[in-house]
Amino acid sequence: MDTFDAVLLARMAQRDTQALEVFYSQHARAVYSLALFMLGDQARAAELTQEVFLLVWRSAGAYQATGSARAWLLRLARNRAIDELRRERRRRQSEAVAAPQVIPPWPARPDAADMAAQYAVHEALRILPAEQSEALRLAFFQGLSHQEIAAHLRTPLGTIKARIRRALLTLRRHLQGDEPG
Numbered sequence: 073m074d075t076f077d078a079v080l081l082a083r084m085a086q087r088d089t090q091a092l093e094v095f096y097s098q099h100a101r102a103v104y105s106l107a108l109f110m111l112g113d114q115a116r117a118a119e120l121t122q123e124v125f126l127l128v129w130r131s132a133g134a135y136q137a138t139g140s141a142r143a144w145l146l147r148l149a150r151n152r153a154i155d156e157l158r159r160e161r162r163r164r165q166s167e168a169v170a171a172p173q174v175i176p177p178w179p180a181r182p183d184a185a186d187m188a189a190q191y192a193v194h195e196a197l198r199i200l201p202a203e204q205s206e207a208l209r210l211a212f213f214q215g216l217s218h219q220e221i222a223a224h225l226r227t228p229l230g231t232i233k234a235r236i237r238r239a240l241l242t243l244r245r246h247l248q249g250d251e252p253g
Contacts, residue, residue: 109193
């Protein structure tokens with residue numbers, strides 16, 4: 073499948089819109105689910121999904137077939153979501169200084185498939201040691217950089233990177249069913 077994805081990306085670099093349609097149909101759900109999980113809002117997740125595929129369209133020629141195209145795509149989505157979280161945090165900080173506290177809007181309800189995916193990830197997070205879980209949550213759900221996490225937890229940067237890597241490997245095995253949990 074990944075070879076097929078690489079072929080689709082090469083065709084997109086040549087501005088083949090059908091290749092984009094096929095690539096989108098295969099991966100949009102995963103990108104949307106990741107964005108929804110990180111951002112917690114359906115409208116923002118849908119917008120981010122569109123932004124990511126527009127970015128893929130524009131930068132398909134830059135893809136290096138050294139790894140999985142799906143992993144590359146999800147890394148793009150994760151990075152965009154983190155950027156969005158950071159912008160939101162900066163905006164909230166500036167509004168907190170400038171405006172009185174207001175009640176936030178009620179979030180939209182995710183559909184059953186999204187809720188099941190979120191539940192599976194949350195359950196998988198529970199199997200992690202506390203140190204790994206905390207580092208992973210700060211990185212993926214709070215949008216902090218490894219450097220910021222190290223400072224926040226008063227832990228060496230190398231330790232933070234190792235915790236996050238071990239946590240991701242454990243989660244991957246668990247979610248793929250390779251490890252009991």
